[in-house]
Amino acid sequence: MTAAITFYTHPMSRGRIIRWMLEEVGQPYDTEILGYGNSMKDDSYLAVNPMGKVPAIVHDGKVVTECAAICAYLADAFPDTKLAPAPSDRADYYRWIFFAAGPLEAAITNCSLGVQVPEDKRGMVGYGSFEDAVNTLETAVSGKQYIAGNSFTAADLYVGSHIAFGLMFGSLEKRPAFLSYINSLQERPAYKRAAEIDDALIKAAQETA
Template sequence: MERTITLYTNPYSRGGIAHWMLEEIGVPYRVEYLQYGTSMKAPDYLAINPMGKVPAIRHGEVVVTEAAAICAYLADAFPEAGLAPPPAERGDYYRWLLFVAGPLEAALGLKACQVEMSADQEMQLGCGRLETVLDVLADAVRGRHYIAGERFSAADVYVGSHLGWGMQFGTIDRRPEFERYWQALEQRPAQRRSMAQIEAAMAEYPLPGAEA
């Protein structure tokens, strides 16, 4: 029996990553939009994600949270979509999925909170400095269409989303390597479909205080 996929998200969230991934795998799914501070913290949703954050997906009885985990799970659950390399070729795939989920996310968060690290703190924290993280990521995408081999994969959905949004909102430098990598990804039909749905949802579900 086919298991229904439900995406729990908010149009102003990292849920857009999971939304794009669902469009790439090309199977039916439903979207449940949640609001910050209300339905996202309601008991029904906290039973799905006790953190009270999005995105999350329910696939039958399986619940997956965290955008990187959702991308990896869907790639494995729907192998016919070809969004994960063969197991023996997944070194770069896992590396860059988790590099962006770990060091990049942490470094961006520290910068957003205006945390200035000492040299000792840089050594203690796995992310190090944001500039170093971005240097490493720029080297990874330089001259490449895809980050984990010769084919598009779930890692590109995740890495590309962070670079695209980061450059759009000014949290990531518009380096030539990042712009070239993202320009090809943002033209993918699945990405454009997901963005059209997200933009429509933004009008229906505005951020609190932005209704006027």
């Protein structure tokens, strides 16, 4: 039987964030693995995401792209998971999801590409400076187990994924606050299941290459 959710991804992509989210949600889903430069650019997939990028999901005929949007959508679509706070308690939840999706990702990407914003032009970019964005992230997670309340939410999953990727690829310093924050997140059973699935896909692809 076809699941209500179809997940389009590549195991070496931001799709790993959504794999984790889907494992937290716990609903059955079908996975479509797409290749860079070929099946991601096929007309059949461009009809799903004209950007030709992964991840994307289709849930009951509705298309959702962009990792932050997918995480927020799934948390709302399956409220019994409690992956989103009550609507009246979502200030920090929305704040940090969209901080990570906007200023933080832009700052890290530009820094990784060697783009330096002149000091007199910082008012033109949403993140101001790389240092401002990273220091703000550090403040957000310092001394906290969870970033938006007293329990794990999609905001932790999304922000934590950004931190984990940054530490892995060296685009973020290994500050104690970052390490402490992600250590408990990566002990979650859903995180481990998701990582095992994608790591196995990578290994299988390497063995058949």
